[in-house]
Amino acid sequence: MTDQQALVKLKGIRKKYDHEVLNIASLALKKGQIYGLIGPSGAGKSTLLRIINLLTPPDSGSLYFHGIPAPLNGTARLTLQRKMALVFQKTLLFRDSVWNNVAYGLRARNYSHKQIELKVGPLLEQVGMEHLAHRRADTLSGGEAQRVAIARAVAFDPKLLLLDEPTANLDPRNIEIIENMITGLSRERHMTVVMVTHNVFQARRIADEVIFLDKGNIVEMGSAEKIFTNPDQEKTRLYVEGRMIY
Ligand SMILES: Nc1ncnc2c1ncn2[C@@H]1O[C@H](COP(=O)(O)OP(=O)(O)OP(=O)(O)O)[C@@H](O)[C@H]1O
Numbered sequence: 001m002t003d004q005q006a007l008v009k010l011k012g013i014r015k016k017y018d019h020e021v022l023n024i025a026s027l028a029l030k031k032g033q034i035y036g037l038i039g040p041s042g043a044g045k046s047t048l049l050r051i052i053n054l055l056t057p058p059d060s061g062s063l064y065f066h067g068i069p070a071p072l073n074g075t076a077r078l079t080l081q082r083k084m085a086l087v088f089q090k091t092l093l094f095r096d097s098v099w100n101n102v103a104y105g106l107r108a109r110n111y112s113h114k115q116i117e118l119k120v121g122p123l124l125e126q127v128g129m130e131h132l133a134h135r136r137a138d139t140l141s142g143g144e145a146q147r148v149a150i151a152r153a154v155a156f157d158p159k160l161l162l163l164d165e166p167t168a169n170l171d172p173r174n175i176e177i178i179e180n181m182i183t184g185l186s187r188e189r190h191m192t193v194v195m196v197t198h199n200v201f202q203a204r205r206i207a208d209e210v211i212f213l214d215k216g217n218i219v220e221m222g223s224a225e226k227i228f229t230n231p232d233q234e235k236t237r238l239y240v241e242g243r244m245i246y
């Protein structure tokens with residue numbers, strides 16, 4: 001793959017806390033692909049998302065967006081950060097209506113009232129929340145709240161959507177709605193998605209490519225088909241079969 005094709009590229013990224021938690025020689029994420037990021041607890045998945053999102057600076061190495069080195073501080077970093085969205089397992093919504101929560105990022109980016117109307121309605125429809133548009137967000141169920149959080153995150157058309165276990169602890173119906181939304185967004189808007197999940201079945205359902213991270217290293221990366229049926233590494237096989245001891 002050439003640099004031009006990669007939306008994001010990581011080179012020699014290392015991060016140490018009390019021990020080394022991430023050491024990624026090279027990683028390229030293509031436009032419009034859904035990546036499933038899997039691996040045991042403590043593997044460095046959330047750290048990797050935070051580094052890509054420019055929230056956590058790496059100790060060394062470089063990040064490139066469209067082949068251009070990412071600024072790691074100052075207003076240029078904020079400008080780039082605003083082109084990405086990061087959604088956590090538990091997102092705090094504002095104590096305001098569902099509609100205003102989704103509109104928030106658009107108002108902050110100075111979208112006109114009309115543009116906001118045109119975006120928020122269809123997004124709420126897409127997550128099946130249009131009938132609750134005027135409900136206060138702090139009265140929603142966990143699944144409803146997460147659907148609103150994702151709608152809010154994508155309202156401004158980010159190029160990159162980073163999801164850290166977005167459906168952990170949700171019921172099958174809400175999981176299905178969120179998975180459909182993620183695959184729809186990737187298809188319709190060519191959004192690149194990186195989703196951390198502990199559920200290998202979920203990664204298999206929605207990911208085009210799977211990244212298997214263990215102890216801060218990419219053990220293997222490949223098409224979902226390959227990783228789940230015929231991985232190169234024995235460690236990968238053990239993990240996806242649920243037989244990895246750690
Ligand atoms: N701010 C921090 N300070 C110190 N250590 C940290 C910090 N953030 C992460 N770590 C450590 O880095 C390692 C990787 O953490 P990370 O949260 O990235 O793992 P993870 O793969 O997301 O795990 P999980 O599946 O449990 O969410 C862990 O050992 C964690 O304790």
Ligand SMILES: [Mg+2]
Nearest residue numbers: 045046047164
């Ligand atoms: Mg994590």
